[in-house]
Amino acid sequence: MPRSSNPANRKEGIAGYVFLSPWLLGLMGITAIPMLGSLVLSFTNYDLLSDWSELEWVGFDNYTRMFADDPHYLDAVGVTVIFALxxxxxxxxxxxxxxxxxxxxxxxxxxFRGLFYLPSLLGGSVALALVWRAMWSKDGAVNAFLALFGIEGLNWINEPDWALETLVVLAIWQFGAPMVIFLAGLKQVPNELYEAAAVDGATKWRSFWHITLPGLSPVIFFNLVLETINGFQGFTSAYVVSGGTGGPVDSTLMYTLYLYQSGFTDYEMGYASAMAWVFLIAIALITATLFSTGKFWVHYGDGQ
Known part of the structure; x- marks a missing residue:
């Protein structure tokens, strides 16, 4: 009897779709339909203050404007790339x-593991960004520490040459999540390999280079993909530290911050939608590139 004509199999299939229905409804209502709407808006001049009847189709004008007529957009791209790299x-x-x-x-x-992981629990929070802004201000803790050594500090978050660096330091400080994943990966590297290397007279550096790194390569790859995507998506710290302006002189104008400004400050939702789709395509291409290079340096336990 064919599988599809079996009443029990049909009941199992229906039950499966019933259990999946909350996820499917969420996918359609929260992700798929809004994305489709955003794609349509990216070809219009829609803003949040206009009526839908005033919607005007402008074709690829929003996309042309990004790369040809908007210097702030190119600044945002440059800041985001530098930050991620x-x-x-x-x-x-x-x-x-x-x-x-x-x-x-x-x-x-x-x-110690818990203490090092603690900053990651606060990752992306407004409270942490506010504390960071206070620490790097003219009268903040960083300058107070430098004053102990007779060094006069700067108003770091208002210096174009240093504002982005404060965000970089904040991102590095929140290394707890990848650290935990690395710890789990280190537990999977066989001790027998280190013992054999020690018998052969290998130094700790050679053992690290030829045993630890290859054994950790799948974990490194996993962390690299996740952190690269997170790096390009940075928003909260840039918004809070810069006061929502991306300043000084666009030095902290991350891509997502400029997208937010375009859509919810300048009310140019059509332009913001176009920016979002370019961003989605760029992240997809970067991720695909990382996956294409993985076959050259990622080594799995089965030898693949």
Whole structure:
């Protein structure tokens, strides 16, 4: 009897769709339909203050404006790329370094693991960004520390040459999540490999380079993809530290912050929608590029 004609199988199929229905409704109502609406709006001049009857189809004008007539857009792209290229590698390096230090079981190791992970629990929060803004202000804790050594500090968040660096330091400081993943990966590297390398006279550096890194390559790849996407999506810290302006002189104007300004400050929702779709395509291409390079350096336990 064909599987589709079996009443029991049909009941199981219906039950499966019933259980999936909340997710399907959420996918359609919260993600798919709004995305489709955003795509349509990206070809219009719609703003939040106009009536739908005033909607005008402008074709690719919004996309042309981004790359040809909007210097702030190019500034936002440059700031975001610099932030991701600097913050992501340094954050992963810090996470891996601390994970190596905390890998061996010693007294108090669990406490230190919790303390290092704690900043990540506050990741993306407005409260943390406000504290960070206060720390790097002219009268903040950073300058108070420098004053102990006779160094006169700056008003870091108002200096174009240093404002973005404060956001980079904040991102690096929140290395707890990738650190925990690295710790889990280190537990999977067989100790027998290190013992064999020690017998052969390998130094700790050679063991790290030829055993630890290849064994951790799938975990490194996983963290790299996640943190790269997160790096390009940075918004809260840039918004709070800059007071929502992206200043000074667009030095902290992250892409998502400029998108927010276009849609909800300037009320140019059509232009903001076009920016969102370019951003989606760019992130997809970056992720696809990372996956295409993974086959050259990611080594799995089955030898693939």
């Amino acid at each position: 600097v913050a992501v590698p340094l954050k992963l390096a810090a996470a891996l370094g601390v994970a190596l230090l905390l890998n061996k079981e010693r007294r108090g190791t669990g406490i």
